[in-house]
Amino acid sequence: MTSIDFFERRLDDKNRLTIPAEVRSEFDNGEVVLTRGFGPYLHMYTLQVWNEQVEPELKGAILDEKIADLNVIFRRGKVVTTMDSKQGRITLDQSLIDFATITRDVVAVRAGNYWRLMSPAVADAV
Numbered sequence: 001m002t003s004i005d006f007f008e009r010r011l012d013d014k015n016r017l018t019i020p021a022e023v024r025s026e027f028d029n030g031e032v033v034l035t036r037g038f039g040p041y042l043h044m045y046t047l048q049v050w051n052e053q054v055e056p057e058l059k060g061a062i063l064d065e066k067i068a069d070l071n072v073i074f075r076r077g078k079v080v081t082t083m084d085s086k087q088g089r090i091t092l093d094q095s096l097i098d099f100a101t102i103t104r105d106v107v108a109v110r111a112g113n114y115w116r117l118m119s120p121a122v123a124d125a126v
Contacts, residue, residue: 005110008120015097016089017106017117030083032090034117035074041118042092042100047080049113092117 004022011017019027031047033054045054058074060067079093092102100118107123109116 007108009106009108010104011092011097011102011106012089015092015094016084017092019083019088019090021088024083024088027083030085032081032083034079034081034090034092034096036077036096036099037116037118038073040099040101040122041116042096042102043074043111044090044108044115044117045113053113 004020007020007023009018009020027046029047033045033047033050035043035045037043054074058067058071077093077095077099079096081090083090101122102117102119105120107118107120109118109123
């Protein structure tokens, strides 16, 4: 099966994003973690990647300001959602859509073990 590293989609009227069939197998249990990114975009993780790679990085010394700032970025607006197994759709929370300045069109780019979701304007500026 061919792996893809980029796709573009349009949100439907219920703020659902359809994940391409080639990517859906990455989310084998159907659970997807959505968070704010470092800029005006979102991160999309499999639950496994979140639990095994992100969550350990968010733990650290209680007075470590860098760790505290990372927790604020990634936990504010964090949503765990389940992919619709029939059509491969996930619902984006309105607060995350607003943060990422997404109107209808979404550009998704693989960034290592997660996906960056952004508006076309943000994608063109990178």
